[in-house]
Amino acid sequence: AQTVTQSQPEMSVQEAETVTLSCTYDTSENNYYLFWYKQPPSRQMILVIRQEAYKQQNATENRFSVNFQKAAKSFSLKISDSQLGDTAMYFCAFMNTGANSKLTFGKGITLSVRP
Amino acid sequence: DAGVIQSPRHEVTEMGQEVTLRCKPISGHNSLFWYRQTMMRGLELLIYFNNNVPIDDSGMPEDRFSAKMPNASFSTLKIQPSEPRDSAVYFCASTIRDFNTGELFFGEGSRLTVL
Numbered sequence A: 001a002q003t004v005t006q007s008q009p010e011m012s013v014q015e016a017e018t019v020t021l022s023c024t025y026d027t028s029e030n031n032y033y034l035f036w037y038k039q040p041p042s043r044q045m046i047l048v049i050r051q052e053a054y055k056q057q058n059a060t061e062n063r064f065s066v067n068f069q070k071a072a073k074s075f076s077l078k079i080s081d082s083q084l085g086d087t088a089m090y091f092c093a094f095m096n097t098g099a100n101s102k103l104t105f106g107k108g109i110t111l112s113v114r115p
Numbered sequence B: 001d002a003g004v005i006q007s008p009r010h011e012v013t014e015m016g017q018e019v020t021l022r023c024k025p026i027s028g029h030n031s032l033f034w035y036r037q038t039m040m041r042g043l044e045l046l047i048y049f050n051n052n053v054p055i056d057d058s059g060m061p062e063d064r065f066s067a068k069m070p071n072a073s074f075s076t077l078k079i080q081p082s083e084p085r086d087s088a089v090y091f092c093a094s095t096i097r098d099f100n101t102g103e104l105f106f107g108e109g110s111r112l113t114v115l
Helices: none
Strands: A003-005 A010-014 A019-021 A024-026 A032-039 A046-052 A064-069 A074-079 A088-096 A103-105 A109-114 B005-007 B010-013 B019-024 B031-038 B042-050 B053-056 B065-071 B074-079 B088-095 B110-114
Touching (some): A003 A088, A010 A019, A024 A074, A032 A074, A074 A088, B010 B019, B019 B088, B019 B110, B031 B074, B042 B065, B042 B074, B074 B088
Parallel strands (some): B010 B110
Antiparallel strands (some): A003 A024, A032 A046, A064 A074, A088 A103, A088 A109, B042 B053, B065 B074
16 A cells, blocks of 8 residues: 655745655555645645656646655655745645556645745 | 535534535546545545446445445435544545546535534
């Protein structure tokens, strides 16, 4: 079974600064997807960024980028130029490929952006 | 386009009562997932369906929980009888399995409080 570990329960960052959220996972599969989801106080789960394991290039989406280290099974999220609206819980998630794939989440990290 | 629609948004009930949570996935999506979120356990996958067929219900905590998907546009999660430890936010999510891009689209969740 796949597991996703987010060891930091919470972090804080000054507005406009850069912050990195850590995530490790465990799997025996070679092909899979990794995700970061954001959950603001509104409770809505929002996809931030996605990485396919077969791609060596790290995914980027505007101010959000990942550092994907496949051999180390590490998938960290970097948020540049942090904004107050980035305050939320962030979940790292893993999905195997195949007809019956499912999404497994880490416990999440609470990020607070200070003005 | 409408997203995943869940109802009710909030429900407060007394121990022993039956609770039914409802979900309407995005039109055209053929996979549906039910998750439960608590502070202690994070986001847990309860059950998921492909083409209205339950694929994996190993996450359903006990026989008091049941889920159905009678057609492609509707699913229910029922708890009977409810207990205080069932208090949580229940999320429904859907995706297009065939594309297997991995992204799940979440509803806004149903917050259940069992007194």
